[in-house]
Amino acid sequence: MKDATIDYVLRTTWLAVTKMYNEEASKFESTMATGFALLSIDPENGTPSTSLGPKMGMEATSLSRTLKMMEARDLIERRPNPEDGRGVLIFLTDFGKEKRAYSREKVLTFNEAIKKNVEPEELANFYKVAEVINNMISNKKIYNQKEHTLK
Template identity: 80%
Template sequence: MKEKTIDYIFRTTWLAINKMYNEEAAQFETTMATGFALLSIDQEHGTPSTSLGPKMGMEATSLSRTLKTMEEKGLIERRPNPEDGRGVIIHLTDFGKEKRAYSREKVLTFNEAVKNNISAEELASFHKVAEVINNMIANKQIYNQKENSLK
């Protein structure tokens, strides 16, 4: 693109990050989605399966596949929710906790590398921009605003 749009920059940057994490994860026969799930599950108390999807920003179908694979690999176990018999709590196994520590190390390494190459002020600006964009989207201030002004 001759002029890069804001969404283009976000999309290509995220795709590059996604590829980087998947290349790291592939060395251990896993994926970035699995690593992200490991980091999203509470190590001590587990996490209800119903809150895991929204926490990760994942669709139910993708999350189900990821959790099934994680269970097959012995990373997690599903236990009945003692407060709601219909629900399930996802718990990390000891092996899952090991892999979680590895995933955490990779995320921290990435964060440190970024912090070493971008000033604190630039990083604060990036966070602010991302927060504003997320709030605009959450509050439907982009397309609905335009559509409402046309009426």
């Protein structure tokens, strides 16, 4: 792995994490996306549907498909947003709250396992590097538009 690029390490690690969570979720006829959605919805006040996509980093089409499946499984319910007549709030059902607790437990188990095997300083460095990468991408400091314009 010493010659691997940064994006290769990120991609293969994320794919391994995704596979692990999906394998665990499949034991309960669920998916990682469903678990992530459950964790992203405020269990008390609900969450506006428009804020879920950006919060989860999902495209509208994928999110819509996930929410439809979650509604069909009685994990969520949609209610009109009293503050915005055009908007919809997503609420967890009692069953959704139960599954949310399960998803939370799995995420915490993963985090604790990593913390037991990685020194705190190394973990702090990991978070710092991830923050730098995210900031550079958000601020378009890797591929700026000027580099790609025709002269």
